[in-house]
Amino acid sequence: MKYRQGVMRGVGGAMGNLSAMMKGDVKFGNNHLRANAESLAWLSSLSREAFQENTGTTGPTKSKANIWSSWSDFAGKAQAFEIEASKLAELARAPNPNMAAIGEQMKAVGGTCGACHKDFRE
Ligand code: HEC
Numbered sequence: 001m002k003y004r005q006g007v008m009r010g011v012g013g014a015m016g017n018l019s020a021m022m023k024g025d026v027k028f029g030n031n032h033l034r035a036n037a038e039s040l041a042w043l044s045s046l047s048r049e050a051f052q053e054n055t056g057t058t059g060p061t062k063s064k065a066n067i068w069s070s071w072s073d074f075a076g077k078a079q080a081f082e083i084e085a086s087k088l089a090e091l092a093r094a095p096n097p098n099m100a101a102i103g104e105q106m107k108a109v110g111g112t113c114g115a116c117h118k119d120f121r122e
Pocket of ligand 1: 001004005006009011012015047061062063064067074077078079110112113114116117120
């Protein structure tokens with residue numbers, strides 16, 4: 001249970017850092033843009049497995065039980081997240097990243113977070 005939450009916290013950390021960069025709240029080089037986007041993509045690729053084993057809803061958790069009773073729906077939402085996060089990492093990897101395109105792709109990634117949380121998180 002703590003592991004799946006740790007994966008999500010990593011996801012939240014990378015996404016938060018990317019948002020701060022996009023808003024101009026922090027000004028670091030493209031290495032920071034790339035590292036956070038790559039981290040997000042890597043963690044997105046672990047999210048399905050991190051939840052796959054039913055480690056339950058008793059305890060300090062916001063996971064809903066329908067994750068495991070509607071597994072294919074959950075897995076599909078995890079896959080959508082993985083696809084959008086990998087597109088983001090690809091944009092960030094460019095020698096001269098297109099910030100407007102990255103901003104648009106962040107919205108696409110954010111949409112996949114919301115779609116899953118809406119159905120599967122308290
Ligand atoms: C496939 C479903 C799914 C996707 C996609 C997803 N999440 Fe989550 N997330 C969850 C679930 C379920 C929980 C509750 C985990 C628990 O408490 O057991 C969670 C919890 C979290 C938490 C709280 C972690 C903690 O315990 O402190 C954060 C932060 C978070 N998600 C951020 C994000 C962000 C940002 C994205 C997109 C970039 C995202 N998530 C995408 C399902 C998802």
